[in-house]
Amino acid sequence: MRVILFDLDGTLIDSTEAILESFDIAFRAFNKETPNEKEIKKLIGLPLDIMFERLGISRDKVWDFVDEYKKHYRKISTQKTKLLPFAKEAVIEASQFARLGIVTTKTARYSKELMEHFGLMDYFEVLIGRENVENPKPHPEPILRAIHAMNAKKEATFMIGDTCLDMVSSKEAGVFGVGVIGDYTPKNELIKCADIVKKNALEAVKFIKNVE
DSSP, X not given: OEEEEEOOBTTTEEOHHHHHHHHHHHHHHTTOOOOOHHHHXXXXXXXXXXXXXXXXXXXXXXXXXXXXXXXXXXXXXXTTOEEOTTHXXXXXXXXXXXXXXXXXXXXXXXXXXXXXXXTOGGGEEEEEOGXXXXXXXXXXXXXXXXXXXXTOOXXXXXXXXXXXXXXXXXXXXXXXXXXXXXXXXXXXXXXXXXXXXXXXXHHHHHHHHTOO
């Protein structure tokens, strides 16, 4: 049976409001000016520690900022996150012909809470988050860990994601990646790193369904 692994942010969910608000809270907690939204948004998909570092926080202070971010994010994540259009339909459609997993750079614990909130967690066998791996995407480790946990075959596994992190991770892991157009990676950039690009997760699932 086929296996489909889904990214979360920009693929199934839109938590931009919660992310931006939590970054603002973290920067203000340490009396630092919050970077502009455009700078933050283009880093979404990377692990939080790397995002903060790229936004100018020194390595020795990064985890303090991550802790402040997480404290606030957990309070607001369910009310300020929404499913993307066709996301629920994509998951239900995929479950008809494939086993499903989630591979994200978000914290697994909060990701699970979000998917339970949306009534979708029961469709997924595994959820690999930031704390489950040493090397997050674009490293292949998260995808390989999901494959191992599901006792799946690489040649029968597909990864759906909206960033080049997802596509590079897929290629390095030896699985078929399908890109979807989201708000975080411009289409012209995604096309460069993805062999196939679809307009949303449902279209990606339908494509996979028809792959021989």
